[in-house]
Amino acid sequence: MTAAPFTPAFEDLPEEIPVFPLAGALLLPHGRLPLNIFEPRYLAMVEDALAAGRMFGMLQGDPSRPRDERGTAVYSVGCLGRISSFSETEDGRYLITLTGLLRYRVREELPMRRGYRRMRVDYSPYRADLLPLPTGDSIPRPQLIEILRPYFRSHGIEVNWEAIEKTPEALLVNTLAMVCPFSVAEKQALLEAPDPAARAGLLATLVRMGAHGDGPEGRGLPS
Numbered sequence: 001m002t003a004a005p006f007t008p009a010f011e012d013l014p015e016e017i018p019v020f021p022l023a024g025a026l027l028l029p030h031g032r033l034p035l036n037i038f039e040p041r042y043l044a045m046v047e048d049a050l051a052a053g054r055m056f057g058m059l060q061g062d063p064s065r066p067r068d069e070r071g072t073a074v075y076s077v078g079c080l081g082r083i084s085s086f087s088e089t090e091d092g093r094y095l096i097t098l099t100g101l102l103r104y105r106v107r108e109e110l111p112m113r114r115g116y117r118r119m120r121v122d123y124s125p126y127r128a129d130l131l132p133l134p135t136g137d138s139i140p141r142p143q144l145i146e147i148l149r150p151y152f153r154s155h156g157i158e159v160n161w162e163a164i165e166k167t168p169e170a171l172l173v174n175t176l177a178m179v180c181p182f183s184v185a186e187k188q189a190l191l192e193a194p195d196p197a198a199r200a201g202l203l204a205t206l207v208r209m210g211a212h213g214d215g216p217e218g219r220g221l222p223s
Helices: 040-050 124-130 141-154 161-166 169-179 184-192 196-211
Strands: 016-021 032-037 055-059 077-088 094-113 116-122
Touching: 016 040, 016 094, 032 040, 040 055, 040 077, 040 094, 040 116, 055 094, 055 116, 077 184, 094 124, 141 161, 141 169, 141 196, 169 184, 169 196, 184 196
Parallel strands: 016 055
Antiparallel strands: 016 116, 032 094, 055 077, 077 094, 094 116
């Protein structure tokens, strides 16, 4: 299989990347994450990214660890994204869409540049993320819909069921993982799932738990 359009070749990926640490903001390969950029250091980060390949990494902040002199403690696995749409507001904000390319593991943190954090990263465990999403259903579509209905109902979320039924399963799983109100630790577990089928299984487990009223703060990750 070949990579999707606008996806860089593996050998062209940058070893040193800007990162945007943000707890609860999950970017997955092939997912699309809208971001409202307004802090001066992250405005600078976006400007630098636009001038050099349009890529930066997302990392979730790890609330279980204390801050240090560099700022929020972060997890060791994140996702590299490419700025796929960009606009500037009259009050100086950037509205961007970041499209997920592939995951990475942090090797070391580098000195800051213009106030934003930078990491040296390793993509090699996640090379397969660059391939198109698989076709076929890891979970039968009727079963997935059956567990989603009580979850959305219990959380008061209105959805377009027609769109859900037409969306390919792997893309649907990624979208749900990114937008559903899971805890930071649960989102990180979804990110680190070894493959799309494993992510689909974990998502189904989390949705079943959430449909029964177990809030993120009151449940542990499934073993």
